[in-house]
Amino acid sequence: MIRASIYYDKGTIVIAGGFPVPYASSDPRGERQRAQAMYYRDTLEYLRRSEAEVEDHVMDPIPLPLVTARTKLRSYQEQALRRWIDAGKRGVVVLPTGAGKTLVAVKAIETIGLSALVVVPTLDLMLQWKGVLEQELGLQVGAIGGEYDDLRAVTVITYDSAYLRASELGNKFFLLIFDECHHLPSEGYRQIAEMFASPYRLGLTATPEREDGLEKLLPTLIGGIVYRLSPDSLAGKYLSDYEITRVTVDLTPEERENYERNEAIFRSYLKKKRIYSWGPNAFLRLIMLSNSDKEAREALLARNRAMQIAFNSEAKLKALEQILRDNPEDKVIIFTQYNDLVYEISRRFLIPFITYKTSDEERDAVLKGFKEGTYKAIVASKVLDEGVDVPEASLGVILSGSGSRREFVQRLGRLLRKREGKVARLIEIVSGGTSEVRVSARRKRADGTRDWGQEEGI
Numbered sequence: 001m002i003r004a005s006i007y008y009d010k011g012t013i014v015i016a017g018g019f020p021v022p023y024a025s026s027d028p029r030g031e032r033q034r035a036q037a038m039y040y041r042d043t044l045e046y047l048r049r050s051e052a053e054v055e056d057h058v059m060d061p062i063p064l065p066l067v068t069a070r071t072k073l074r075s076y077q078e079q080a081l082r083r084w085i086d087a088g089k090r091g092v093v094v095l096p097t098g099a100g101k102t103l104v105a106v107k108a109i110e111t112i113g114l115s116a117l118v119v120v121p122t123l124d125l126m127l128q129w130k131g132v133l134e135q136e137l138g139l140q141v142g143a144i145g146g147e148y149d150d151l152r153a154v155t156v157i158t159y160d161s162a163y164l165r166a167s168e169l170g171n172k173f174f175l176l177i178f179d180e181c182h183h184l185p186s187e188g189y190r191q192i193a194e195m196f197a198s199p200y201r202l203g204l205t206a207t208p209e210r211e212d213g214l215e216k217l218l219p220t221l222i223g224g225i226v227y228r229l230s231p232d233s234l235a236g237k238y239l240s241d242y243e244i245t246r247v248t249v250d251l252t253p254e255e256r257e258n259y260e261r262n263e264a265i266f267r268s269y270l271k272k273k274r275i276y277s278w279g280p281n282a283f284l285r286l287i288m289l290s291n292s293d294k295e296a297r298e299a300l301l302a303r304n305r306a307m308q309i310a311f312n313s314e315a316k317l318k319a320l321e322q323i324l325r326d327n328p329e330d331k332v333i334i335f336t337q338y339n340d341l342v343y344e345i346s347r348r349f350l351i352p353f354i355t356y357k358t359s360d361e362e363r364d365a366v367l368k369g370f371k372e373g374t375y376k377a378i379v380a381s382k383v384l385d386e387g388v389d390v391p392e393a394s395l396g397v398i399l400s401g402s403g404s405r406r407e408f409v410q411r412l413g414r415l416l417r418k419r420e421g422k423v424a425r426l427i428e429i430v431s432g433g434t435s436e437v438r439v440s441a442r443r444k445r446a447d448g449t450r451d452w453g454q455e456e457g458i
Contacts, residue, residue, distance in 0.1 A: 002017070002047075002050060002053065003055075004019050004047050004055070005054070005057065006043065006044070006047075006054065006055070006057065007057040008040075008171040010167040011036070011170050011191075011194070011195030012034050012035060012195075013040050013043060013058055014027065015032060015035070015043060016031065017032070017052075018032070019047070019052060021046050021047065022039075022042070023035045023036070023039040023043065036195070037170050037196055037197040038220075044056060044058075044199075058171055059171050059174065060171050061153075061172055061173065061174055062152065062173075063115075063153060064114055064116075065139065066113065067138070067154075068137075069107055069109070069110040070137075070138070071106060071107070073104070074238060076099075076229060076233075076238070077095075077103055080095065081104055081108060081111070083226040083227040084226050084227065085111065087224070088223075089111075089112065089175075089199075089200040089202075090201045090202075091201075091203070091222065091223035091227075092181060092205065092208060092222055092223060092224065093203070093204055093225075093227045094206065094208055094227065094228040094229070095206065095227075096230065096239060096413055096416065097409070097410055097412075097413020097414065097416065098239055098413050101179070101204040101205075101206075102129065102179075102204075104202075104204070105177050106136045108177065108202050109133075109137065110137070112175045112200055114174035114175060114200075115153045115154070115172060115175070116154050116155075116175040117162075117169070117172070117173040117175070117177065118154075118155070118157070118177040118179060119157055119158070119162045119176070119179065120157070120158060120179045121158065121180050121183050123146045125179060125180075126143055126146075126157070126158055129156045129179065130143050133156070139154065140152060141154045142154065142155035143155065143156050143157070144156075144157040144165070145157055145160070145161045146158070155173075159183060162192045163188055163192055166191060166192050166195035169196070170195045170196045170197055170198075173196070173198050174199060176193070176196050176202070176222075177203075177204065178193075178204065179204050179205075180204070180205055181205045181222060182207060182208050182209070182215065182406060184217075184218065185210065185214035185215060185217040185221065190217060190221060193221035193222065202222070203223070206406070207409045209405055210406075211404055231409065231416060238418060239417075240419060240422045241424070242415065242416060242425065243424070244412075244425075244426045244428070245425065245427045246428045246440065247429045248430055248431075248437075249319050249430070249431060250433070251431055251432075251433070252313070252314055252315065255309050255313055258309055259306050259309045259310060259434060262302040262309070263302070266299050266300075266302045266303040268299075269295055269298075269299035272295075286299065286300055306435070307435070308338075309431075309434075310400075310431040310434040310435065311336075311337055311338065311399070311400035311436065312340065312341050312344075316399050317344070317345070317348065320349075320397060320399065320429065323395075323427060324349065330376070330393075330394045330395040331373075331392065331393045331395070332393060332396070333377070333380065333384065333390070333393045333395075333396050333397070333411075333415070334351070334378070334379040334396075334397045334399065335381075335384070335396060335397065335398045335411050336380070336381055336400050337400040339356075339357070339381050341399060341400065342379050342381050345379045345399075346379055349377075351379050352370075352378055353378065353379045353380065354367075354378060354380040354381075358383075366378055367391055370393075371392075390414050392417045392419065393415050394422060394423075395424070395425050396411060396412070396414060396415045396424070396426045397427050397429065398411060398426065398429065411426070428440060
C-alpha cells in the first residue's frame, strides 16, 4: 500500500512518502516533494486515483456556520451558477457590469457551505462586498485591507493584501472568489492563486481579455470560462436598452499641423526599426529602446504629443458643449483618459470632477450630489471605470480612452442600471484623421456590444 502525507507550508504543499506526483518537484530535505499550493486539489485526486493511503493535513479552515442566502437568482444567474458547479466548482463567470455577479458569488458560498475568501481590487469594493455579503448571508463578514484587519469564515480582502498575506492565509479558505479577475494574471497578483490551496475557485469579470494576452493564464489559476453573456444579451430586460454613437470631429488647422508633425516623427522611427504593427508588445519594445536610444525616446514623446492633441482637441470640447446643451434633463458621466482634460472640462462647464487625486470625502460628496440630482453631470478620468458604485446615469460621453475593450464595456456598464422606459446612450467623440480612430475601433471590436448607430460629424 502506497502511503503519502501532505501538508501546507507557506504557499506550497509538501508531499511526504517518496511517491512521485505531477506538478511537484523533489525537495532536497528528505523523501518528499513540493508543489505550488494551487495544485492541492489535483495532487489529492491523483493520489486517490493511485489508490494511495493519504494523510491530508493541508486545510486549516475557519469554521463557517450553516448559511442560507436570502437572494433569489435570475434565470441567467442560476444558469451561471449551475455551469460553475458542473465544471467542478471552478471557473470564470463573465457578466456585464450591473448584471449581479456578486449574487452569483453569494450563492456559490451557500453551495459550498465552507469558508470563503473574496479578493477585490479596491477598498471601495471591499466595503461594498462586505455589506452585500452580510445582508445576504446574515453573518458578520471579515475585511482585510487598508486599516481593516478582521479575519472571519467569510472575508473580503484586497488584491494587495492577499498578495502580502498569501503564505499565511493560503490554507484557511475552501472557496476563493476573485472579483474583476482580469487583474489576477498580472505578475504579482497571480501568486495569490498559486499560493492558496483553495480547491474551489470562482472568477468574476465583465471582460476577461487583457491587452497583454495574459488572460490565457486564467484557466490554470481559476478555471476556464464556464458562462458568458454580453451586455446586448440582457439589454431591455435585466439591463437598460442602449444606443452607441460615434461623433467624429475635425482638428483645427493648427492642431492638424502639430499632430502630423509629431506623428511623422513617430512613424519614421517605427519604419526605421522595422516595427510594422503597433500593439502592447511594440509599445514595450519602444519603451525599452528609449532607455538607451535618444531617437526612440523622441519617437515615444512625439507619439504622446500627437495623442494628446487628438484626445484634447478644441472641437471635442465644442461637441461636448453641444451635447450638454441638447440634453439638459439627462444625468451625464463624461469619461476621459487624462486628468488635464478633466480639469479643463470642469473649469469650462462648471462640472464637478473625480480623479485619483480626489479625496474619499470629496468623491463621496460628488457622487451623492450626482445621485440626488444636485449635479446633472460629472467628469472623471479612469477612476470611475471600475471599483466604484456609481449612481444611475442615462448618458455617457467618452472624450478619450485607451484601446482596451474592457475599459469600453466598463464605461458602458455605468449607464445600464435598469429603469422603466430608459434607453441609455453612450456617445464617443473621436478626432477624425488621427490614430484615435483606430484606437476607437480596437476597443469596440468583438466586445459583445452592438455596433455604433449612425455616425455623426460636428
